[in-house]
Amino acid sequence: MKCPNCNAETVDGAGFCPSCGHELKNDELIYCPNCGELTKARASFCAKCGFKFQEKYKSSGVETRSVEFICGLIGSLIGIIVALIILSSGLLDTRYTGIILLTLSCIALASTIFLTKDRKVGGAVLIVVALILLANTNRFGFIELIFIAIAGLLAVFRK
Structure with missing residues (x-):
């Protein structure tokens, strides 16, 4: 997994980037439904298996408080x-x-x-x-x- 701030490699599930100290929020990360790899929520494809994320995987759909x-x-x-x-x-x-x-x-x-x-x-x-x-x-x-x-x-x- 790479830090969204400096692109340095980080440990999966880490709270902060070891390079720049950027807080890695859980809402910036999602798990690939195909292989389980932790990936950026904004990514279009999984870096490990190439699975194409659709909008339904990126977010939970309509917010219930809309x-x-x-x-x-x-x-x-x-x-x-x-x-x-x-x-x-x-x-x-x-x-x-x-x-x-x-x-x-x-x-x-x-x-x-x-x-x-x-x-x-x-x-x-x-x-x-x-x-x-x-x-x-x-x-x-x-x-x-x-x-x-x-x-x-x-x-x-x-x-």
Whole structure:
């Protein structure tokens, strides 16, 4: 392994470069999934076996604390809480609304979690859920609709 600061050879797993004293952070290093060699996170290929790193190996994908994840999570949880309140009221005329809201909120929650795997697909599902909510929502579900629509649009159109 080479130091990213001075390119001197370092011992695998070392905390500091023996030549220049540069701190070798763990986030600057990754293990090759093919041979297990410790490599720079910015490298395109493994120095030992030549394995080509793809983006999914360089990083863990979408950060779980990204804006779209948080918006989708907040919107989904608001929808679930509102749906449970509606369903627990016992009124027959609001039962249908509560069931629809609960179902769509659960789909939105699953899609939000899926954003960490595939932003475009998860975002597209969130947009569809937001459009369905727009057609079937009451004033309480509108807050959920806004959060879910923002999450979906950011996931699909943000680079």
